[in-house]
Amino acid sequence: MSRTDRVSNDSCVLVTGGCGFIGSHTVVELLEKGYEVLVIDDLSNSSKAVLERVGQIVGPDAMQRLSFYRANVNDRETLDGIFTHHRIDTVIHFAGFKAVGESVSKPIEYFSNNIGCTLTLVDVMRTYGCKNIIFSSSATVYGDPDELPLTEESPKKPATNPYGWTKWMIEEMLRSLVVADPTWNVVLLRYFNPIGAHPSGLIGEDPKGIPNNLVPYVAQVAVGRRDAVHVYGDDYDTPDGTGVRDYIHVVDLARGHVAALEWMAHRCGCEVFNLGTGRGTSVLDVIKAYSAACGTDLPYVVEPRRPGDVTANWADCTKAKELLGWEAQYDIEDMCRDSWRWQSNNPYGYER
Ligand code: UFG
Numbered sequence: 001m002s003r004t005d006r007v008s009n010d011s012c013v014l015v016t017g018g019c020g021f022i023g024s025h026t027v028v029e030l031l032e033k034g035y036e037v038l039v040i041d042d043l044s045n046s047s048k049a050v051l052e053r054v055g056q057i058v059g060p061d062a063m064q065r066l067s068f069y070r071a072n073v074n075d076r077e078t079l080d081g082i083f084t085h086h087r088i089d090t091v092i093h094f095a096g097f098k099a100v101g102e103s104v105s106k107p108i109e110y111f112s113n114n115i116g117c118t119l120t121l122v123d124v125m126r127t128y129g130c131k132n133i134i135f136s137s138s139a140t141v142y143g144d145p146d147e148l149p150l151t152e153e154s155p156k157k158p159a160t161n162p163y164g165w166t167k168w169m170i171e172e173m174l175r176s177l178v179v180a181d182p183t184w185n186v187v188l189l190r191y192f193n194p195i196g197a198h199p200s201g202l203i204g205e206d207p208k209g210i211p212n213n214l215v216p217y218v219a220q221v222a223v224g225r226r227d228a229v230h231v232y233g234d235d236y237d238t239p240d241g242t243g244v245r246d247y248i249h250v251v252d253l254a255r256g257h258v259a260a261l262e263w264m265a266h267r268c269g270c271e272v273f274n275l276g277t278g279r280g281t282s283v284l285d286v287i288k289a290y291s292a293a294c295g296t297d298l299p300y301v302v303e304p305r306r307p308g309d310v311t312a313n314w315a316d317c318t319k320a321k322e323l324l325g326w327e328a329q330y331d332i333e334d335m336c337r338d339s340w341r342w343q344s345n346n347p348y349g350y351e352r
Pocket of ligand 1: 244
């Protein structure tokens with residue numbers, strides 16, 4: 001089967017966590033490319049309304065190729081049922097708990113859910129002879145970098161929280177699968193900081209409670225749900241003293257998954273890719289770009305540094321460009337514009 005043949009209705013992708021922020025944007029890109037998509041999500045941190053919105057974006061014909069299973073990935077019986085009824089080519093594994101701070105107070109839940117689900121998943125995949133998996137890893141595995149930009153060869157550093165360890169350890173678990181059985185095909189995608197929303201304004205990030213991450217917080221200030229942005233530290237060794245990150249538009253990130261999927265056909269082994277833009281943006285630059293997008297100067301207050309934060313990180317994405325033919329298209333202005341469109345159309349997310 002050639003690469004073009006794969007992009008047809010008989011290429012079936014199982015997306016775990018497909019109702020989440022990155023998952024739902026990836027589901028849109030897959031459906032638009034003609035894949036058959038199976039979503040498994042327990043809706044513990046997402047909403048089924050996401051799939052209706054996905055339907056508005058891709059249209060009723062493409063939605064015929066989507067099936068949804070409400071279950072936790074640790075539910076072996078459901079996974080068995082899914083693999084019995086479908087010939088799945090590849091799994092894209094997003095499902096997992098992701099709040100850094102919460103992971104510190106709930107380590108058992110984080111290790112058990114994130115690692116337990118992945119073990120169940122790969123065990124079932126092995127049983128049914130499906131050995132292609134793309135895993136959502138994170139730039140968190142690089143820790144506090146010695147050198148920038150970060151390449152895939154940059155060393156992994158010990159994690160500073162249980163969430164980070166789960167990403168770190170799942171990478172190693174999946175690597176071990178390939179060592180034991182070289183017919184496995186594993187792609188580890190290390191995301192930098194995904195933000196933004198689908199340009200339609202129909203799907204986006206919908207954090208429960210007080211947002212932990214910068215842009216969802218800024219978005220809630222912009223829409224009037226919070227008073228001011230808290231800037232965690234302005235005494236870092238960066239041009240304006242605030243932390244610097246490589247923010248990437250979630251649609252670019254989603255397309256990175258499709259590029260990886262097309263690239264991994266008919267090859268084996270384990271490969272790692274950074275997915276970022278290669279550009280660093282400070283906290284104050286984000287607030288400025290968001291202020292321009294929403295047309296109001298957003299208020300902020302400077303607070304002490306947040307424990308565990310690194311000064312700066314950004315990616316070298318040459319490898320993804322050369323091997324996957326993928327490169328981020330959107331800049332920080334685009335990311336803020338699309339985030340604002342989503343937030344202003346849906347001030348309380350999917351629920352209201
Ligand atoms: N920040 C603020 N105010 C806030 C939130 C964040 O000033 O309210 C600052 C942080 O100090 C940091 C920057 O904004 O300098 C980005 O912080 P985020 O929380 O948005 O993102 P992080 O880089 O801390 O975390 C992200 C992902 C994690 C991942 C981590 C490391 O959310 O999943 O990158 O790769 F582990």
